[in-house]
Structure formats: C-alpha cells, structure tokens
Amino acid sequence: MSRSCLLLAVSLPLLLLALAACSPLTTLNALSPAGDTECVDGVAYGEGPRRKLDIYRPQGARSAAPVVVFFYGGNWVNGARGDYAFVGRALAARGIVTVIADYRLHPEVSYPDFLRDAAQAVAWARREAARYGGDPQRLFVMGHSAGAYNAAMLALDARWLKEQGMAPSELRGWIGLAGPYDFLPIENPTTKPVFHFPNTPRDSQPVHHVSRATPPALLIAARRDKLVAPERNTGQLAALLRAQQVPVRELYYDRVSHTTLVASVAAPLRWLAPTLDDVAAFVLTPGA
Template structure:
C-alpha cells in the first residue's frame, strides 16, 4: 500500500505545477483558501482606475495587526491586483492586514510615476489602516520582481514618501522578493522605454539610496534566477545595507525560479520554499 501513497505524494505537486504553468495566478487563487480572511475590494487611494487597492484582513482580529502593502511584478508593463489574491489571503491567515495595490504602468506612465503611485498607496495605508484593524505603527512594504523594486525605492529613497509627508523611517521594515536593485545598463528591451534608456537616471537604482537608518529588510531570491541575477541584486544590496548597520535578512532558495518564488506564498506550492513563513516571522517580529 505504500507505493500508491508515494506516487500520490509526487503526483499531486506535479499536477499543481502543471496547472500553474497553464494559468499560474488564476490557478493559485482558485486553490488558495480564503476562509481566514475577508476582502474589501476596489478602494481608491488616488485618481483613476490604476490607483486602487484591495484590503485583506484576518477574520479573527483580536487587536491591531501589522500592515503589509504589496506590489506585484510584471516589468512595469503588466499586472493586476486581483491576480494576487493568494498573497492577501496568505498574509491575512497569519494575522496580517494585507494591502494589494495596483499602480500605473507603461506606456501610460514611465519612471518615476509608478513610484509616486506606490508611495501614495503606502501613505493611504498609514492613514487608513486602523479602519481595517491595522496598526499604522507597524507598516511594511513588500514586492516581487518589479514590485520589489518599487518597495525598495519607497523604503530607501526618501523622495517618494517625502512627497506624501512621510519618511522611510515611517516603515517598520520592507520585503523584497527577487527584486532588481541594480540593472544598469538596461538590457531588457521591454524595460528600456520604461526607464528612458539610454538616458536612464543613475539615481533610479535602489543601490544608490542605501543609507544608515534605513528600515530593516528581508531579501529573498531564487538561487538560480535567470531573469534577475541574485548575487548582483539581492546579494549586493544586502551587503550595502549591512555596511550601513541596517538589519537585513538574506535568503536564497534552490527549489524555485524567478516567477515561482512569489507563487510559494500560495498554499498549494508552499512545499517548494518557506517564503510565507519567513515573511510572517519578519513582519510579526521584525529586527530592532
């Protein structure tokens, strides 16, 4: 009887991966339980259809909870907040109020307009989180891929939160999943017009904004990422932060790739990497 169970243990994960390969985000949302959370959809944090967000809060809130504002990837040309319901549900299941925010994309806008949107969404969370059971004094920003770049710039470059009357010190910490933090000269043809190549400003790169007193960071990457080189981006940024005495946790996972890293937050794929566990631990008990 042991052999069928072994086959099932192997076959179910493979089936999930096959489904995810066909329609990854919709599949993950469909297979991710939402019973532990409730969602408030389509809340405007600014003008226009791309400046809206969804709030996921735990159903059994017993006091103000930490707040995470999440930005998805998509090379600044694609993505939608409702595709990442699995992130909101997962964070809420760990006692966190999650804010999944849209932001304007190219060609409607280019650098740095989407950073202004990101900062505006974070400022909304600082003002309004208490209405949804969140604690604005425990505010984090998080992102994957291009969204991790947005999170890094909001957390490190004071210009963007400064326009909202805030400072990076207003954040309790930030989380980057497979983020591009040093990508000049730009090689990806899709990214070039987003950042005005060949006239891309040097200060568009997060590595140039590392300074003492920056918020603590959790940086996670796929060890074999072929899209965003982990040593140059995650490793270099972590080293620069440590040199400035900024608390930083740095993790690399062998069993994931660039796109599947964020997918491991969803219940069906958590066996691939402990991404959700690491994020929840960092948010619930961040370093001093």
C-alpha cells in the same frame, strides 16, 4: 511511501496540468481558499482605475495587526492586484493585514510615476489601516520583482514618501523578493522605455540610496534566478545595507525560480520554499 509523499506525488501532476491549462496566477488563486480571511476590494487610494487596492485581513479582525503593502511584478508593463489574491490570503491567515495595490504601468506612465503611485498607496495604508484592524505603527512594504524595486525605492529613497508627507523611518521594515536593485545599463528591451534608456538617471537605482536611515530589510532570492541576477542585486544590496549597519536578513532558496518564488507563498506550492514562513517571521517578530 508516507501519506504526505503519496499526496504530493498525486497532486503535483494535477497542479502542473492546471497551471499549464490556464493562467498560473488564476490557478493559484483558485487553489488558495480564503479560509478565515476576508477581502475588501476595489478601494480607491487616488484617481483613476489603476489607483485602487484590495485589503485582506483575518476574519473579524479588530486588534491592531501589522500591515504589509504588497506590490506585484510584471516589468512595470503588466500586472493586476486581483492576480495576487493568494498573497493577501496567505499573509492575512498569519494575522497580517495585507494591502495589494495596483499602480500605473508603461506606456501610460514611466519612471518615476509608478513610484509616486506606490507612495500614495502606502500613505493611504498609513492613514486608513486602523479601520481594517491594522496598526499604522507597524507598517511594512513588500514586493516581488518589479514590485520589489518599488518597495526598495520607497524604503531607501526618501523623495517618494516625502511627497506624501511621510518618511522611510515610518516603515517598520521592507521585504524584497527577487528584486532588481542595480540594473544599469538596461539590457531588457521592454524595460528600456520604462526608464528612459539610455538617459536613465543613475539615482533610479536602489543601490545608490543606501544609508543608516534605511529600515530593516528581508531580502529573498532564487539562487538560480535567470532573470534577475541574485548576486548583483540581492547580494550587493545586502552587503551595502550591512556596511551601513542596517539590520538585514538575506536568504536564497534552491527549488524556486524567479517566478515561482512568489508563487511559493500559495498553499499548493509551499513545499518549494519557506517564503511565507520567513516573511511572516520577519513581520511578526516582537519589536518588529
């Protein structure tokens, strides 16, 4: 057995034990050291405790790096920016200034208020990125699950960024991990009140906003996702984007689930899928 295989055989049971013993996200953060990155946390982009964000950047960053604004999932009812430090550290270690934003959740708000929060966070990044070593001309949005929906709606539906004096064309691209892009009629009982079901507006669905003006996309899904059907969501959206001649890269991974797709960004789980490599390549490609 090779040394790398031996290390994996020894460390994987310990990792699984740790994941079972406490919050999986807390464990991933604990096992994802900051390294040569730094974090500025708790910066307000609007009013109230849920309109704050954390900025992760390469240590001592002074040159203009690309900027990714990341939105986490949680079915629009839970989640916190601090739980996703492993995402910020991983991207910052690749030379990407990363903004992880909280947004208001149900029942405090419902559709479309969390999209307004997301757009406000992106507008903040556009204005302030240069202060943290970021290039506002190389701005991306990214999300996982419900957060991928948020990112998609900002990139596809111009209404939300327009309220902040921006347009989707100011985004260099967007990244969706296991996003729900077409989920009517709503079956999940938790999601129904978030989107006012059965009176959910048709235009709440990202698939109805595809146009040639949509920024380039990287769409990634778990091939056997049990929560968000990859064919209906990622596959359908990718096909619609291609029909409009929008550049899109569509990837499916075999060894991850809906939840471990984003977890594979963390150092201990990168053997599951090349998620970090593919995201970094999309963001850092010359001309991107």
